[in-house]
Amino acid sequence: MTDLERDHSEPPDCLSIVSQVTNSTRAGKRERLAGAAVRVLHEQGVEKTTLADIARAADVPVGNVYYYFKTKDQLIEAAIEAHGHHLQTMLDELGRLAEPQDRLKALLRGWIGERDLTAQYGCPTGTLASELDKRDDGLDRAIAKVMGRLLAWVEEQFAAMGRTDAKELAVALFASYQGVALLTNTFRDPDLMATEGARLERWIDSLT
Amino acid sequence: MTDLERDHSEPPDCLSIVSQVTNSTRAGKRERLAGAAVRVLHEQGVEKTTLADIARAADVPVGNVYYYFKTKDQLIEAAIEAHGHHLQTMLDELGRLAEPQDRLKALLRGWIGERDLTAQYGCPTGTLASELDKRDDGLDRAIAKVMGRLLAWVEEQFAAMGRTDAKELAVALFASYQGVALLTNTFRDPDLMATEGARLERWIDSLT
DNA sequence: GTCTATACATAGATAGAC
DNA sequence: GTCTATCTATGTATAGAC
Numbered sequence: 001m002t003d004l005e006r007d008h009s010e011p012p013d014c015l016s017i018v019s020q021v022t023n024s025t026r027a028g029k030r031e032r033l034a035g036a037a038v039r040v041l042h043e044q045g046v047e048k049t050t051l052a053d054i055a056r057a058a059d060v061p062v063g064n065v066y067y068y069f070k071t072k073d074q075l076i077e078a079a080i081e082a083h084g085h086h087l088q089t090m091l092d093e094l095g096r097l098a099e100p101q102d103r104l105k106a107l108l109r110g111w112i113g114e115r116d117l118t119a120q121y122g123c124p125t126g127t128l129a130s131e132l133d134k135r136d137d138g139l140d141r142a143i144a145k146v147m148g149r150l151l152a153w154v155e156e157q158f159a160a161m162g163r164t165d166a167k168e169l170a171v172a173l174f175a176s177y178q179g180v181a182l183l184t185n186t187f188r189d190p191d192l193m194a195t196e197g198a199r200l201e202r203w204i205d206s207l208t
Numbered sequence: 209m210t211d212l213e214r215d216h217s218e219p220p221d222c223l224s225i226v227s228q229v230t231n232s233t234r235a236g237k238r239e240r241l242a243g244a245a246v247r248v249l250h251e252q253g254v255e256k257t258t259l260a261d262i263a264r265a266a267d268v269p270v271g272n273v274y275y276y277f278k279t280k281d282q283l284i285e286a287a288i289e290a291h292g293h294h295l296q297t298m299l300d301e302l303g304r305l306a307e308p309q310d311r312l313k314a315l316l317r318g319w320i321g322e323r324d325l326t327a328q329y330g331c332p333t334g335t336l337a338s339e340l341d342k343r344d345d346g347l348d349r350a351i352a353k354v355m356g357r358l359l360a361w362v363e364e365q366f367a368a369m370g371r372t373d374a375k376e377l378a379v380a381l382f383a384s385y386q387g388v389a390l391l392t393n394t395f396r397d398p399d400l401m402a403t404e405g406a407r408l409e410r411w412i413d414s415l416t
Numbered sequence: 417g418t419c420t421a422t423a424c425a426t427a428g429a430t431a432g433a434c
Numbered sequence: 435g436t437c438t439a440t441c442t443a444t445g446t447a448t449a450g451a452c
Contacts, residue, residue: 045342047255050445063419066447122338129394130330130338134253144394151391171391171400172407176380179387183359183379186337186352192379199380258427271430271437280428 030068032058037079042124046131084146100160112197115190122185126178238276240266245287250332292354308368320405323398330393334386
């Protein structure tokens with residue numbers, strides 16, 4: 001077991017279930033920290049969130065955090081990656097639908113389904129991007145990458161619908177969602193999201 | 209002059225030009241602080257901005273800030289008010305245009321004209337709202353009020369165009385702007401804003 | 417590997433000289 | 435009214451016992 005520790009930046013929990021069984025306290029602490037960070041950063045924002053907040057949410061002692069992450073920034077980066085993975089899984093599932101317009105509408109439905117959470121805390125991706133863009137470290141590029149993948153996926157769907165202006169339509173759709181998420185959050189009104197979502201569904205139908 | 213100080217929460221500079229002439233150093237420090245705060249908060253965000261940053265930008269000694277504002281929150285609130293005033297002035301000017309659709313398109317043009325600044329720092333109103341919504345103090349309500357006035361103005365224009373779904377359209381337009389501002393900022397690409405702005409202008413034309 | 421104690425830096429806020 | 439010095443709190447990060 002000791003020979004595994006040569007690379008400190010690649011902690012034990014990457015080797016799946018095995019370590020989760022061998023350790024008495026349910027392991028995967030690194031993943032737990034990253035997962036908790038996703039949630040807490042969404043709720044509180046980056047600057048307001050302390051390492052203690054994340055450690056508490058992950059049920060890990062504060063001082064222990066630095067065994068898994070050298071800095072707060074690295075923990076945030078891991079959270080962004082975890083969030084990116086989550087989004088990718090979602091897109092993969094939507095990919096099972098046959099028609100591209102059905103995929104887009106299913107995406108919209110998913111967003112609408114989260115409208116109460118959005119009213120409380122905004123879009124997880126959007127609020128993170130907004131906040132990280134005010135910083136000089138490279139974290140703003142990390143979240144931009146995640147958003148870029150989402151946008152590219154939307155563009156692919158429009159392209160599959162035979163639209164030559166797929167990029168422009170993708171920006172329009174994604175911007176509408178991001179914008180209404182911001183308004184929903186600012187006015188604490190989930191109905192805004194539901195109404196605008198329905199309008200966007202009709203818009204997608206009108207394109208075919 | 210001393211009898212004016214009974215209410216400390218209503219500082220001297222509210223009484224216009226007079227004090228600006230009598231004081232050697234060009235006065236209106238309270239306004240200067242609030243104005244500088246608007247700019248710095250837009251560039252750096254609320255949490256990352258220190259009172260020292262604002263004081264420096266306003267060319268006022270740090271310790272002096274507390275003569276004009278009891279807390280950082282009060283300074284931020286003053287900045288929100290100043291920003292709201294600025295927006296109101298802009299809307300008043302747009303009101304001179306005869307046709308409501310021209311007013312809306314002029315608003316869009318104004319936003320597009322700011323696309324480089326938006327790519328750097330995002331929409332001043334939107335980024336502020338996003339960040340303040342993560343806080344428990346009442347500042348999120350203050351910025352919501354400002355955004356509410358803007359949204360109401362847009363709705364009035366659609367209503368003047370004879371649309372019964374003015375509210376829905378206002379949310380759609382404003383959300384599109386806020387969303388594309390976020391994308392423009394995240395991807396550091398002013399062209400996104402220009403393209404989507406042009407699309408929205410065509411959309412407004414199509415409504416008449 | 418885990419956890420406590422603590423060093424270190426920074427920012428908000430206050431006291432009080434001028 | 436203006437400005438400096440400083441108190442106090444908090445948060446990141448490290449040292450080192452276990």
